[in-house]
Amino acid sequence: MAESGFRGLIADHLVYEYNKESSQRLRALDDVSFTIRQGEFVGLIGHTGSGKSTLVQMLNALMKPDSGTVYYDGRDVFEKDYDRKALRGKVGEVFQYPEHQLFADTVFEEVCFGPRNMGMDRKQTELSAYAAIKKVGLPDECFDQSPFDLSGGQRRRVAIASVLAMKPELLILDEPTAGLDPLGRLELLDMITELNRDSAMSVLLVSHSMEDVAAYASRILVLDKGRLIYDDTPAEVFAHYEELQKLGLAAPEMTYVMNGLKAAGMDVDTSALTPDEAEESILRALRLC
Amino acid sequence: MLRDITLGQYYKAESPIHRLDPRTKLAATFAYLISLFLFKNPFVYMIAGGVLVCVIIASRVPVRYMLKGMKSVIFILLFTMLMSLFFTKGTVIWSFWKLRITKEGLSQSAYTGLRITMLILGSNILTLTTTPTRLTNALERVMSPLKIFRVPAHEIAMMMSIALRFIPILLEETDRIMKAQLARGADFESGNLFKKVKSLIPVLIPLFVAAFRRANDLAMAMEARCYHGGKGRTQMKPLKYARRDAAAYCLLIMYMALMIVTGLTLKSTPKTEALPAVSTNMISVSSDTLR
Ligand SMILES: Nc1ncnc2c1ncn2[C@@H]1O[C@H](COP(=O)(O)OP(=O)(O)OP(=O)(O)O)[C@@H](O)[C@H]1O
Ligand SMILES: [Mg+2]
Numbered sequence: 001m002a003e004s005g006f007r008g009l010i011a012d013h014l015v016y017e018y019n020k021e022s023s024q025r026l027r028a029l030d031d032v033s034f035t036i037r038q039g040e041f042v043g044l045i046g047h048t049g050s051g052k053s054t055l056v057q058m059l060n061a062l063m064k065p066d067s068g069t070v071y072y073d074g075r076d077v078f079e080k081d082y083d084r085k086a087l088r089g090k091v092g093e094v095f096q097y098p099e100h101q102l103f104a105d106t107v108f109e110e111v112c113f114g115p116r117n118m119g120m121d122r123k124q125t126e127l128s129a130y131a132a133i134k135k136v137g138l139p140d141e142c143f144d145q146s147p148f149d150l151s152g153g154q155r156r157r158v159a160i161a162s163v164l165a166m167k168p169e170l171l172i173l174d175e176p177t178a179g180l181d182p183l184g185r186l187e188l189l190d191m192i193t194e195l196n197r198d199s200a201m202s203v204l205l206v207s208h209s210m211e212d213v214a215a216y217a218s219r220i221l222v223l224d225k226g227r228l229i230y231d232d233t234p235a236e237v238f239a240h241y242e243e244l245q246k247l248g249l250a251a252p253e254m255t256y257v258m259n260g261l262k263a264a265g266m267d268v269d270t271s272a273l274t275p276d277e278a279e280e281s282i283l284r285a286l287r288l289c
Numbered sequence: 290m291l292r293d294i295t296l297g298q299y300y301k302a303e304s305p306i307h308r309l310d311p312r313t314k315l316a317a318t319f320a321y322l323i324s325l326f327l328f329k330n331p332f333v334y335m336i337a338g339g340v341l342v343c344v345i346i347a348s349r350v351p352v353r354y355m356l357k358g359m360k361s362v363i364f365i366l367l368f369t370m371l372m373s374l375f376f377t378k379g380t381v382i383w384s385f386w387k388l389r390i391t392k393e394g395l396s397q398s399a400y401t402g403l404r405i406t407m408l409i410l411g412s413n414i415l416t417l418t419t420t421p422t423r424l425t426n427a428l429e430r431v432m433s434p435l436k437i438f439r440v441p442a443h444e445i446a447m448m449m450s451i452a453l454r455f456i457p458i459l460l461e462e463t464d465r466i467m468k469a470q471l472a473r474g475a476d477f478e479s480g481n482l483f484k485k486v487k488s489l490i491p492v493l494i495p496l497f498v499a500a501f502r503r504a505n506d507l508a509m510a511m512e513a514r515c516y517h518g519g520k521g522r523t524q525m526k527p528l529k530y531a532r533r534d535a536a537a538y539c540l541l542i543m544y545m546a547l548m549i550v551t552g553l554t555l556k557s558t559p560k561t562e563a564l565p566a567v568s569t570n571m572i573s574v575s576s577d578t579l580r
Contacts, residue, residue, distance in 0.1 A: 021354075021357075024301065057468065060472060062468045062471055062472060063468075085474055085476060088471065088472050088473070088474055089474055092472070093472040095465070095468070095469045095472065098469065100465075100466070100469075100495055100498075100499060101466055101469035101470060101473075101491075101495050102495060103490065103491045103492075103494035103495050104491075113473055113474075113475075113491065114473040114474055116474075117473060117474025117475055117476065118474050148498070162473060163472070163473065166473070166474065
């Protein structure tokens with residue numbers, strides 16, 4: 001943006017309370033601040049009810065914080081004359097269980113909904129819808145099927161495609177892999193990584209799975225009871241695996257394996273997070289002795 | 290957004306009123322509403338108002354919360370008050386153009402306002418201090434003698450409690466779907482009426498799908514647990530009268546007796562011919578507001 005060189009998103013001291021009017025007020029977000037630079041792949045983890053979904057809904061202005069604000073490309077998105085519809089095209093959000101939002105007669109129509117709303121012309125709309133459906137790995141036969149006739153996993157892909165078709169600069173995924181089979185999960189995450197790498201799309205991945213965020217994200221945010229307690233690289237965050245465990249979160253399996261080996265006297269690198277890294281580190285340690 | 294609409298607006302608190310058996314509260318509310326229509330005399334209203342204030346204090350529901358329930362009926366309240374202010378015949382004390390305020394109109398309007406306010410606050414106490422489940426339970430018990438006339442009391446109560454249970458869930462679902470479509474660039478605000486209605490299609494279809502899915506799941510879950518209607522069914526928390534309910538009934542009877550004695554002995558207004566027509570009119574208005 002012209003007025004400031006910063007490209008990306010800034011969350012600035014976000015606070016939000018549910019049930020403000022009643023006897024059971026609930027502080028879902030408590031002074032949360034962070035930035036996502038253009039092209040980054042950020043993971044967001046937290047226990048059930050820690051406020052992840054609440055937080056991500058503020059990032060594309062679907063919910064207004066009680067105090068604090070969100071800046072996108074240097075502009076306050078809650079400003080009165082800010083074009084929030086355009087923002088939602090740039091900050092695409094895939095909701096938790098997005099398959100429940102489908103409504104159109106055919107898969108193709110469904111995916112065209114987003115780009116058409118963004119004001120693309122017909123040709124652009126159809127081209128980007130086609131590309132998005134291909135990208136999420138749906139077979140050609142699906143195009144003219146009713147989304148309601150697909151399986152749960154395929155519906156999930158349709159919903160993701162419908163957001164991808166808007167060509168977002170920042171893609172937010174709220175637990176995209178919940179309920180998918182192991183293979184579908186890997187495919188989906190690989191697809192997202194590919195988008196992040198090839199088209200420089202920033203990604204914010206909300207997940208319960210430490211393995212997923214550890215393997216894919218370059219930075220991790222940890223929410224606990226509405227407060228942001230860590231904002232660091234995966235290796236740094238998972239070095240606190242004992243604290244994480246107290247919050248009801250686990251570190252990736254490999255962190256435990258490596259810390260166990262280290263405690264047993266083997267000189268391994270405890271910051272290894274994926275099986276491959278662990279293997280390499282163990283082999284190196286074995287060769288040394 | 291949509292979650293702000295409260296239905297069955299239960300306010301959670303620890304209070305003697307909350308702990309009463311819902312049947313007691315139902316009976317007391319009913320009796321109270323009737324008592325408001327028995328007599329028209331300032332002393333009676335003072336007693337009714339005083340009792341109401343005591344109960345509100347005892348219920349530990351914040352006054353602000355109580356009055357929130359009044360907001361939705363304020364228009365009807367004002368309208369009825371203005372109607373009786375200007376259209377009651379009697380001795381004119383002020384007039385302007387075609388509008389006339391009479392002495393009788395003034396008192397009539399005050400009575401109407403008081404009556405409707407107390408009526409609504411009185412029934413609000415019931416819904417604020419009783420969970421919908423307990424309320425439908427009580428209704429089922431109260432209706433159960435009607436079973437001899439083949440009134441399906443259990444089924445009616447079951448349908449009511451399921452409906453009550455589903456309203457907040459569906460509101461939440463609507464909220465979620467609307468947000469999901471907003472995230473895909475849907476626009477529910479701009480455009481003409483036709484466009485606005487059309488923009489709701491992406492909300493309504495998933496909502497209906499979700500409602501049917503939920504209904505299906507619920508039916509299946511109920512069947513899996515061998516639900517077979519009301520016959521021979523027992524309850525996990527059966528309604529049981531306690532000592533405090535007996536006390537409450539005693540207080541209620543005393544209140545009614547006091548109202549009747551006061552109403553019969555302390556007659557302040559000898560003029561009563563104009564009353565019946567107006568008060569039946571008021572009953573119909575107020576039963577509307579209760580719905
Ligand atoms: N519409 C709502 N009304 C009231 N409270 C809510 C609402 N939505 C969420 N909450 C509460 O706010 C807190 C945070 O909820 P949120 O959905 O953001 O959690 P989450 O981290 O996404 O959890 P999950 O991992 O289960 O999806 C929870 O305690 C939840 O009960
Ligand atoms: Mg969530």
